[in-house]
Amino acid sequence: MSEAKILIVGSVAFDDVETPAGRRPLSLGGSANYFAVGASHFAPIQLVAVVGEDFPESHVSALRDRGVDLEGLERVDGHTFFWRGRYGADFGDAETLDTQLNVFADFQPKIPVDYKKAEYLFLGNIHPSLQEDVVDQVESPKLIGCDTMNFWITGEAGALASLLKKINLLVINEGEARLLSGEKMISKAVDKIRAMGPEIIVIKKGGNGAALYHPDGQFFVPAYPLERLTDPTGAGDSFASGLMGYIAQQNSTDLSTFKTALLYGTVMASFACEEFSCDRTLTLNASEITDRFEEMKSLISLD
Amino acid sequence: MSEAKILIVGSVAFDDVETPAGRRPLSLGGSANYFAVGASHFAPIQLVAVVGEDFPESHVSALRDRGVDLEGLERVDGHTFFWRGRYGADFGDAETLDTQLNVFADFQPKIPVDYKKAEYLFLGNIHPSLQEDVVDQVESPKLIGCDTMNFWITGEAGALASLLKKINLLVINEGEARLLSGEKMISKAVDKIRAMGPEIIVIKKGGNGAALYHPDGQFFVPAYPLERLTDPTGAGDSFASGLMGYIAQQNSTDLSTFKTALLYGTVMASFACEEFSCDRTLTLNASEITDRFEEMKSLISLD
Numbered sequence: 001m002s003e004a005k006i007l008i009v010g011s012v013a014f015d016d017v018e019t020p021a022g023r024r025p026l027s028l029g030g031s032a033n034y035f036a037v038g039a040s041h042f043a044p045i046q047l048v049a050v051v052g053e054d055f056p057e058s059h060v061s062a063l064r065d066r067g068v069d070l071e072g073l074e075r076v077d078g079h080t081f082f083w084r085g086r087y088g089a090d091f092g093d094a095e096t097l098d099t100q101l102n103v104f105a106d107f108q109p110k111i112p113v114d115y116k117k118a119e120y121l122f123l124g125n126i127h128p129s130l131q132e133d134v135v136d137q138v139e140s141p142k143l144i145g146c147d148t149m150n151f152w153i154t155g156e157a158g159a160l161a162s163l164l165k166k167i168n169l170l171v172i173n174e175g176e177a178r179l180l181s182g183e184k185m186i187s188k189a190v191d192k193i194r195a196m197g198p199e200i201i202v203i204k205k206g207g208n209g210a211a212l213y214h215p216d217g218q219f220f221v222p223a224y225p226l227e228r229l230t231d232p233t234g235a236g237d238s239f240a241s242g243l244m245g246y247i248a249q250q251n252s253t254d255l256s257t258f259k260t261a262l263l264y265g266t267v268m269a270s271f272a273c274e275e276f277s278c279d280r281t282l283t284l285n286a287s288e289i290t291d292r293f294e295e296m297k298s299l300i301s302l303d
Numbered sequence: 304m305s306e307a308k309i310l311i312v313g314s315v316a317f318d319d320v321e322t323p324a325g326r327r328p329l330s331l332g333g334s335a336n337y338f339a340v341g342a343s344h345f346a347p348i349q350l351v352a353v354v355g356e357d358f359p360e361s362h363v364s365a366l367r368d369r370g371v372d373l374e375g376l377e378r379v380d381g382h383t384f385f386w387r388g389r390y391g392a393d394f395g396d397a398e399t400l401d402t403q404l405n406v407f408a409d410f411q412p413k414i415p416v417d418y419k420k421a422e423y424l425f426l427g428n429i430h431p432s433l434q435e436d437v438v439d440q441v442e443s444p445k446l447i448g449c450d451t452m453n454f455w456i457t458g459e460a461g462a463l464a465s466l467l468k469k470i471n472l473l474v475i476n477e478g479e480a481r482l483l484s485g486e487k488m489i490s491k492a493v494d495k496i497r498a499m500g501p502e503i504i505v506i507k508k509g510g511n512g513a514a515l516y517h518p519d520g521q522f523f524v525p526a527y528p529l530e531r532l533t534d535p536t537g538a539g540d541s542f543a544s545g546l547m548g549y550i551a552q553q554n555s556t557d558l559s560t561f562k563t564a565l566l567y568g569t570v571m572a573s574f575a576c577e578e579f580s581c582d583r584t585l586t587l588n589a590s591e592i593t594d595r596f597e598e599m600k601s602l603i604s605l606d
Contacts, residue, residue, distance in 0.1 A: 187528050208511035209525065220525035220602050222512060225490050259605050299523050300603050302562050 004142070004251045005117075006244055008035045009048040009109050009134045010124020010237075012055070012073070016084035016098070017276060019091065021230040024276040028059050030081065031124030031147065034234035037278040038241025038268045039122075040066040041289060043248035046115045048072035048134070052080040052103045062282060071112045078103040091232050092206075111137040120248045122240060123167070125149050128159040135166045143253050145169040145244050146198070147236065153180050164197035168253075171240050173204045186211070200253075202243065202262065204236055212262050216255040221262050224270035224296055231276045235269045238281055242268030263300075267292045307445070307554045308420075309547055311338045312351040312412050312437045313427020313540075315358070315376070319387035319401070320579060322394065324533040327579040331362050333384065334427030334450065337537035340581040341544025341571045342425075343369040344592060346551035349418045351375035351437070355383040355406045365585060374415045381406040394535050395509075414440040423551040425543060426470070428452050431462040438469045446556050448472040448547050449501070450539065456483050467500035471556075474543050476507045489514070503556075505546065505565065507539055515565050519558040524565050527573035527599055534579045538572045541584055545571030566603075570595045 010032030016025045032049040039045050046069040055075065064070060081104035085094035109130055116139050123131040123146040135144060144167045152160050153176060160180075164170070170193060174186060180196075181189035190201050190213045201213040209222040243265035250257045267289060274280045313335030319328045335352040342348050349372040358378065367373060384407035388397035412433055419442050426434040426449040438447060447470045455463055456479060463483075467473070473496060477489060483499075484492035493504050493516045504516040512525040546568035553560045570592060577583045 185530065185532075187530055205511065208508065209523075211525070211528075218528075218602055219604075220512075220528075222514070222523035222525065225514075225521075225523075227488065227490055229488075256606070263605075297605065299521055300605070301522075302566075302600065302603075303559070 003043055004119035004248045005044045005046060006039055006120040006122060006248045007046045007048065007111070007115050007118035007138065007141075008032050008039065008122045008124060009131070010035060010126055011081055011104060012049040012051050013081040013083055013104075014054075015233060015277070016082070017231055017233050018086040019231050020087065020089055022276075024231070027231075027233070027277040029083065029233055029277060031126070031234075031237045033063075034237035034272065034278055034281070035122060035124055035241045035244075036063060036068045037066060037281045038238045038272070039245035039248070040068050041268075041281075041284060041286070042242070042245025042264070043120075045069065046072060046112075046118055048109050048111060048115065050074040050076060050103050050107045052076065052078045055080045066282070069115075072110070072115055074110065076103050085233070087232065091229055094233070109134050109137075119143075119251070120244055121145070122244050123147065124237065128152050128156050128163040132159070132163040132166060135163070142251075143168050143247065145171060145240065147171050147240060148176065150176055150179055161196065164193075167198050169200040169202065170198040171202045171204065171236075171243065173206070173236065177201075177203055200258070202265075204239055206232075206235075210239065210262055210266060212258055214255045214258050219255075219259045219262055221266055221296070221300060224266055224292065225299075226270055226273060229273050232273050233276075234278060235272050238272035239265040239269035241281075242266070263293055263296045264289075266296055306346055307422035307551045308347045308349060309342055309423040309425060309551045310349045310351065310414070310418050310421035310441065310444075311335050311342065311425045311427060312434070313338060313429055314384055314407060315352040315354050316384040316386055316407075317357075318536060318580070319385070320397075320534055320536050321389040322534050323390065323392055325579075327534070330534075330536070330580040332386065332536055332580060334429070334540045336366075337540035337575065337581055337584070338425060338427055338544045338547075339366060339371045340369060340584045341541045341575070342548035342551075343371050344571075344584075344587060344589070345545070345548025345567070346423075348372065349375060349415075349421055351412050351414060351418065353377040353379060353406050353410045355379065355381045358383045369585070372418075375413070375418055377413065379406050388536070390535065394532055397536070412437050412440075422446075422554070423547060424448070425547050426450065427540065431455050431459050431466040435462070435466040435469060438466070445554075446471050446550065448474060448543065450474050450543060451479065453479060453482055464499065467496075470501050472503040472505065473501040474505045474507065474539075474546065476509070476539065480504075480506055503561070505568075507542060509535075509538075513542065513565055513569060515561055517558045517561050522558075522562045522565055524569055524599070524603060527569055527595065528602075529573055529576060532576050535576050536579075537581060538575050541575035541581075542568040542572035544584075545569070566596055566599045567592075569599055
């Protein structure tokens with residue numbers, strides 16, 4: 001067992017986020033950004049994404065300081081992908097107020113030669129055809145994890161079906177699992193999704209925790225009981241970062257590793273929600289992560 | 304450690320229940336009924352409730368066959384309490400279509416002399432003044448558990464406040480906890496409720512599990528992943544039946560016993576939802592309970 005590298009492909013974005021806790025008009029976001037920051041606490045990260053000329057050098061430095069390999073971060077003419085959203089009083093699904101694809105509109109992920117040997121690959125939430133294109137460029141990863149969203153499930157069902165045949169792990173939320181499978185009961189939804197390709201499925205339930213469906217068993221965890229909720233943006237990507245991060249660190253995909261990884265996912269998602277953007281996950285130290293992991297373990301322990 | 308008796312006071316009712324799975328126009332329900340049937344699998348039960356002349360002797364026999372002591376089951380002239388409700392497609396909170404208090408309108412719980420020494424007392428969801436009246440009639444139970452609902456929290460705040468000072472364990476759902484405390488965050492809600500009296504609080508989250516707040520620690524469990532959902536009526540009382548039942552069986556209120564009890568609560572709630580009325584919990588056998596308990600243990604075990 002030795003630590004292995006994770007290749008993350010996804011978006012890097014400027015977000016304008018409003019929550020009951022306040023507003024951050026220029027928040028650094030994007031699935032690849034949240035994932036890279038979070039997973040960098042566990043394993044070496046290689047990032048493939050695109051940003052515009054307006055992307056601040058200070059955040060590039062921040063990612064580099066976290067040890068993220070940025071050879072695959074393309075910088076092109078134009079503006080960085082922009083999303084504006086607002087969360088209601090219950091911090092549930094955000095209402096999208098504006099989306100400007102900008103440089104992301106023509107994004108064609110180019111995988112640097114050095115990245116093609118990555119042992120773990122995570123496909124952030126982008127068009128399923130781009131995700132599949134990335135899968136086809138890497139050599140033989142031990143595990144390919146993937147996120148998606150309602151927009152692609154509904155609008156790009158064919159491309160998504162083609163992608164699902166090539167991945168091992170799908171990390172989606174309850175609503176997406178129901179939409180993708182056409183089944184209301186999650187256990188039935190999981191059976192149907194498994195038949196589409198991925199042998200491992202993780203269902204995210206926001207404040208209600210997460211469920212792992214692994215070929216060798218199931219495992220359910222509650223969410224960490226946050227005392228301070230500021231911004232849920234990126235919680236899903238941060239969850240995936242702890243999950244994939246721990247798996248790459250342990251370099252194992254067995255049930256026992258996945259169970260512990262689910263707790264680390266929960267831990268990283270909880271930190272992500274405490275501040276806007278990736279403010280909290282960027283400045284975390286190892287003992288904060290360990291302490292919260294131990295807290296989670298104790299919350300679910302019968303002993 | 305030896306098995307102790309549980310005294311349950313609450314309603315016994317005729318329900319007319321409609322769910323996405325069908326309709327049962329004459330369903331045996333009521334908090335005391337659901338609790339007694341469930342808890343009878345764990346400990347000796349003494350029941351205090353009132354029914355009308357129309358209450359079927361067959362169900363009295365069914366309770367007696369489960370070993371429930373019915374000396375406290377009062378039978379008076381008139382009709383049994385009646386509730387009619389309908390569940391929507393998501394099996395969430397039922398819409399109440401009709402409530403007829405009938406004999407329940409004048410219910411004054413009379414505790415038989417033999418019941419006054421009960422070691423464990425559970426107050427099903429009835430008027431908080433009646434619940435307090437029962438507390439005042441029992442001698443010195445080791446644990447007094449209590450359920451309530453929005454209707455009393457809003458309409459009988461004074462009576463409820465007076466009762467809460469006298470109980471040890473409050474078992475309520477998330478929405479009720481928020482309403483009672485005025486706090487949105489459950490952890491803060493629990494702190495406030497604790498300051499009102501009960502030192503142990505169990506928060507029920509329906510399909511999302513339950514959380515225990517015990518002076519010596521916290522414990523969170525997921526719900527059992529049901530494959531068949533027929534009727535959620537009585538799920539909360541059945542949850543309480545497994546919780547209190549196991550505690551009385553072990554005759555201990557320490558954290559470790561409470562943790563296991565939370566799993567048994569989850570198990571009993573899951574069985575209750577599989578059929579209308581208490582059909583499923585009435586016919587359960589010990590090994591079915593044990594098997595599902597072991598399944599729950601495995602679902603939350605890191606090993």
